[in-house]
Each structure stands twice: as structure tokens, then as C-alpha cells.
Amino acid sequence: MANAGRTSADKEAISEMTTGRLSVYLRCLSFLEAQELKTISSHELADRFHLNSAQIRKDLAHFGEFGIRGVGYNISLLKDHLIKTLGIDVRRRVVIAGAGNLGLALADYHGFNAGGFEIVALVDTDPGKIGQSSRSGIRIRGFDGLRAIVEQNQVEIGVIAVPAEEAQSVYEALADSGICAILNFAPVQIRARSGVKLKSVDLRINLESLSFYLANRDEISCVNDPIDTSGAEPPSKR
Amino acid sequence: MANAGRTSADKEAISEMTTGRLSVYLRCLSFLEAQELKTISSHELADRFHLNSAQIRKDLAHFGEFGIRGVGYNISLLKDHLIKTLGIDVRRRVVIAGAGNLGLALADYHGFNAGGFEIVALVDTDPGKIGQSSRSGIRIRGFDGLRAIVEQNQVEIGVIAVPAEEAQSVYEALADSGICAILNFAPVQIRARSGVKLKSVDLRINLESLSFYLANRDEISCVNDPIDTSGAEPPSKR
DNA sequence: GCATGTGAATGGATTCACAGCT
DNA sequence: AGCTGTGAATCCATTCACATGC
Numbered sequence: 001m002a003n004a005g006r007t008s009a010d011k012e013a014i015s016e017m018t019t020g021r022l023s024v025y026l027r028c029l030s031f032l033e034a035q036e037l038k039t040i041s042s043h044e045l046a047d048r049f050h051l052n053s054a055q056i057r058k059d060l061a062h063f064g065e066f067g068i069r070g071v072g073y074n075i076s077l078l079k080d081h082l083i084k085t086l087g088i089d090v091r092r093r094v095v096i097a098g099a100g101n102l103g104l105a106l107a108d109y110h111g112f113n114a115g116g117f118e119i120v121a122l123v124d125t126d127p128g129k130i131g132q133s134s135r136s137g138i139r140i141r142g143f144d145g146l147r148a149i150v151e152q153n154q155v156e157i158g159v160i161a162v163p164a165e166e167a168q169s170v171y172e173a174l175a176d177s178g179i180c181a182i183l184n185f186a187p188v189q190i191r192a193r194s195g196v197k198l199k200s201v202d203l204r205i206n207l208e209s210l211s212f213y214l215a216n217r218d219e220i221s222c223v224n225d226p227i228d229t230s231g232a233e234p235p236s237k238r
Numbered sequence: 239m240a241n242a243g244r245t246s247a248d249k250e251a252i253s254e255m256t257t258g259r260l261s262v263y264l265r266c267l268s269f270l271e272a273q274e275l276k277t278i279s280s281h282e283l284a285d286r287f288h289l290n291s292a293q294i295r296k297d298l299a300h301f302g303e304f305g306i307r308g309v310g311y312n313i314s315l316l317k318d319h320l321i322k323t324l325g326i327d328v329r330r331r332v333v334i335a336g337a338g339n340l341g342l343a344l345a346d347y348h349g350f351n352a353g354g355f356e357i358v359a360l361v362d363t364d365p366g367k368i369g370q371s372s373r374s375g376i377r378i379r380g381f382d383g384l385r386a387i388v389e390q391n392q393v394e395i396g397v398i399a400v401p402a403e404e405a406q407s408v409y410e411a412l413a414d415s416g417i418c419a420i421l422n423f424a425p426v427q428i429r430a431r432s433g434v435k436l437k438s439v440d441l442r443i444n445l446e447s448l449s450f451y452l453a454n455r456d457e458i459s460c461v462n463d464p465i466d467t468s469g470a471e472p473p474s475k476r
Numbered sequence: 477g478c479a480t481g482t483g484a485a486t487g488g489a490t491t492c493a494c495a496g497c498t
Numbered sequence: 499a500g501c502t503g504t505g506a507a508t509c510c511a512t513t514c515a516c517a518t519g520c
Contacts, residue, residue, distance in 0.1 A: 017489070019450045023443040027425060041501060049427050054491055054504095061503055069497040069502045086446050087453025094445070101373070105343025110401075111425060111442035116449065135339065157448050163348075180455075181448035187265060187349060189287050197451045199444050204349035205261040206437050207332070208324050210395050210419040211354065212257045213435045215325025217418075255511070279479060291479095292513055299481055307480045308520045478520085485514070492507070498500090 018059050022082055024049075025056065029079040041072035088116030095149055095179070096159040097170045099124040099132075099140045102185055103161035107138040120153040147177040160184040171198070256297050260320055262287075263294065267317040279310035326354030333387060333417070334397040335408045337362035337370075337378045340423055341399035345376040358391040385415040398422040409436070 028049045032040060042060075046053035060066055060078070063085050067073045083089050094112065096103045099122040106112055107119050113136070124130060125143045132140050141149060149155060158174035160167050160182060167186035174182055175196045184190055184200040192198040266287050270278060280298075284291035298304055298316070301323050305311045321327050332350065334341045337360040344350055345357050351374070362368060363381045370378050379387060387393065396412035398405050398420060405424035412420055413434045422428055422438040430436040 014454075015489080016447060019447055020443055022450070023440070023446045024427075026446075043501075050429075052491070053501095054493090055489090057501090057503060058490085065503075067502050070500050071498075072501065085450070085453070087449040088446060090453075092445075092449050092452065101343040101346040105339045106441070108339040109441065112445060115442070117445055156452055157445065181452050183444050183448060189262075191288075197448060197455070199448060201439070201441070201444055202261070203344075203347065203439070204353070205258055206421055206439055207330075207350065207355055207395065208261045208264075208326060209254060209257055210421060210435060210437060211325040211330050212260070212323070214330065214394055214419050215323070215328075216252075217435070253511080281479075290513070292482095292515090293511090295479090295481060296512085303481070305480050306520065307518075308478045310479065480517105480519080482517090483515095485512105487512075488510085490507105490509070493505095495502105495504085497502080 012062060014062055018062065019086070021051075021055070021059050022086055024051075025059070026079060026082045026086065029075050029082065033075050033079060037075055039068075039072045039074050042067070044072070083116070090116070092117050092157055093153050093155045094119045094157040094159060095146070095153075095155045095174075096122045096138075096161055097124075097143070097146075097174060098122070098161035098163075099126070099129045099134075100161060100163075103159070104134045106159060106161060106185075107134040108136040117157075120155055121149050123149065143173070146173060150177040150179055155179060156181060158182045160186055160190075162186060164188045250300060252300055256300065257324070259289075259293070259297050260324055262289075263297070264317060264320045264324065267313050267320065271313050271317060275313055277306075277310045277312050280305070282310070321354070324354075328354070330355050330395055331391050331393045332357045332395040332397060333384070333391075333393045333412075334360045334376075334399055335362075335381070335384075335412060336360075336398065336400035336404075337364070337367045337372075338399060338401075341397070342372045344397060344399060344423075345372040346374040355395075358393055359387050361387065381411070384411060388415040388417055393417060394419060396420045398424055398428075400424060402426045 025045075028045060042053040042056040045051065045056055057067070060073075063081070066078055066081055094117055096107055096119060103122055103124075107122050113119055119138050122134065122138055122140045123143045123146050124140055129140050130142050134140070156179065158177075158179040158181070160170050160174070162170050164186045167184060167188050168190055171182060171184065171190050171192070175193055180195060181197045182199070184198060185203065187202050187204055190198055190200065263283075266283060280291040280294040283289065283294055295305070298311075301319070304316055304319055332355055334345055334357060341360055341362070345360050351357055357376050360372065360376055360378045361381045361384050362378055367378050368380050372378070394417065396415075396417040396419070398408050398412070400408050402424045405422060405426050406428055409420060409422065409428050409430070413431055418433060419435045420437070422436060423441065425440050425442055428436060428438065
């Protein structure tokens, strides 16, 4: 297949700030495409979705020249490009560790079961849960069977949805099973091994942040925020 | 009540980066307190939890002088101080809009029902759901009754757990009902009104970020990340 | 001596503003 | 003309390093 410009093969070290925004742009583009729009300028995109046009251009420019000067960006072309860049043009299989409330909800969460992602199983140690299914039909299997599940289904992503105390050992087990990208929902700082990407989301922190606002709003210049786009840690300052 | 040093009454405009870390420090301190430790230096705290000691000191210094030079910080004193600063020394009541998978899971999620937060109800428009309860017993009530629920229970925080299309109007309804701090899980950029704090969490973005890593790991200097601490938007650049 | 609290220095990320292309 | 792509400028966050106080 002929590939205009470069592929994403330049090793410029893209920041997570940037990649997070790529996801946002992808959403915006899908929305616009659904409205039959053909092209859009970075300016209009910025206006519509409360973004900054220069930032959009800069983010996109990391991955090749994709706009047309004087015109803007072709919506569906750019969308496809972002899908490829984000690696969700191929199916990414996911296993969720922990079939508690959160794990079950994530398994049935539409955003986790569409657009390139497929949850192949939940795993849990509780014998009472094993063999059952989530509402939408994702099987709950034994935690022991993890490695087999991962191998048979080519699972690439693991989600940690277990209590804080177990999170570290579950991380290890997921990593041992061959998974090398892990999303952690337990409220602990997991000690990550190199080569196994870790991303942590702490739901409680967000509530606490709102509480802080409520407690201090008089003295605070109220600032609202866009979708959370994360920050990265300094390259292994061990 | 005598109040050593200042209270949090200096209007220095604390960044959300900072407040997010306060939550992290609070976790760490609770953990240490459970181990009967009495004091800790910023250095040791940094070592144990992979943080930066100067940053810890700077973050804490925003809220008064709380350490003792040559010694460190008194763990339980500092912990109490953080709890007050974060405003979770008083009970913060929460209502969740949307009794789908995510809403139900959040309602039963331990982190949302402890440490100062109390979920008083789920609300939904689906008549089939109204009257039922989540597994842990949170009632599902009609969306119409929102205002009454908010007033009777002094609800301060709203959580949006509805599909993207409905998120904006649910935001408006929550704001109209008197709530002024809202946590949004729908994958859309909500247009916030001033005076009503909005924080958005996009779960899908995190998966996409991992997918990006998988698709580009060869060309990327693998960097792992700490707990997501969010970023704030420029002060109303309307 | 040791650890805090903080100005100064560094490092990133965002924004500006314009050269260059269509 | 209009809009992209990008160096330069700005802003903000993190880190350093030391004066200050226990």
C-alpha cells in the first residue's frame, strides 16, 4: 500500500500529553464525519471543541504533513490516520483482572468494547464468581488460567480492577503472562518493571479534587478543565 | 479553635497538579500511619513512593509551614491537615446520574463511598430501573426528582455516567439543581458554565494510550507514569 | 547536623506569529 | 486570499541548591 508522506516511524519521542490529545481529536473527527463534513481547518476544530489551533497543528505535525495549506484537513483521511497512529486499526485484546463492581462495569462499558478493543475475559480468584458472566456476557474465569487466556487470545492489554493490596501482585502476574501494557485502577503506586507499560487511573482523586474546589472555591480563581490528558514520569531517574 | 500558622486562606491559586498530589500524599500518609510510624521526612516519603522530595515540600508549603526543620513531618498531623485542605473532613454528598453499568459500579465502588464521600442516590430516566437498587443498596430514583434529592440531602457533587449524547443536558440539569461540582465520565467535551466546576475523566483515552504504546513501542523510549494528576485549562480565554 | 521552606535554574509544554504552500 | 507547519517566545511545572531554623 502506498503511504503518503511518512508513517509514524520517526522516533521523536511523542509525549503522552500529545497522544492523549490525539484521542480527543479522533472523537471530534468522528463526530464531524457523522455530520457529513469533508474538511476542517485547525481553527474551526479549535473553536468547536475548545482547543487551541496551534496545538492541534503541532500535535498532528509529529506524524507527518497531513493538512493542505489554504484548505485544512480532510476529515476522514485524518481520522483514519489517527486510528492507525493510535494503533486501534488492529484489534487489541484486553483481559480484566478483578470481577468486582469496577471490573464488571468496565467489562460491559461500551467504550472498552468498541473501536478496536475487545475484552476477552474477566479473571478472578473467587470460586463463587468463576464460571459466571458479566451482564453483557463476558466470561469470568479463574485467575490461574490467566496465562492460557493471554496466549490463546493474544491478549495485549491487562486491566487491574482489584483492591489496592492485591494490585502489585496482579501486576506481576499480568506481566508474567506476557502482557505488556497495563491499566491500573487500584489506588496504589505500582512498582512497574521496564518493558511493561503501566498507566494508572485513580478515580477517587477526581472526587477529592472536586471536594478541594468546594472547600476552597472562595479563594480560588475558578478554572475549568478539559478532558484529563495525563502526565508522564521522568525517564527512569533511578 | 486556635489555628497554628495560616489556614488555607491564602488565595494563591493552587494548581490542580498540586491538589492531585495532595491526594496521593494523603494515601501515603494513611499507609504509614497504619504502620505506627510517627514522623517522616520529605526525603524518605519521596524514596518510598517514588516522588520528588522538593516537590512534596513545595506542595505542602502552599498551605502553611507544617514540617519541623531537622526532623520532618508528623504523619498524623500532616494527614489531618491534608484531609482538611482537601475538604473531606466534612461529608460530601454525591449523586450519580445514569444507572447503567458505569453508574452502578461507581455507586458501589468503595473509593466513592468512604473517606468523606457518600453517594446518596443514582438517578435515571428509565422507568424500569427506577425503584431498584445497586448491589450495595444505593437507590435508583427518577431523574425528575433530582432537585428534591439535591436539596434534601445537601448534595454538592454530581457524577455524569450517561451516554455521550445526553451528557451536556445532564450537566445542565445537575447545575440547575444546585450542584456546583461535577465529575463527567462521558467522552465529550462538555461546555461548562462558570461557577460550576467540571472535571472530566475519559476512560477510553487510557486504553488508547496503551494501544499507542503497543503500536509504537519500538520507536519509543518507554516511559512509565505515576498516578494521573490531571491538567487545567487556561483561565477562560474566551 | 539535618531537614524544611524557597528563590533561582532548568526543562517542558503551550501559544504566538509568520514564512511558505495551495 | 487562507491555512498549514514551525521557529521563537511565553508560560508553567519541576528540580536544584542553599539559607534558615530546629
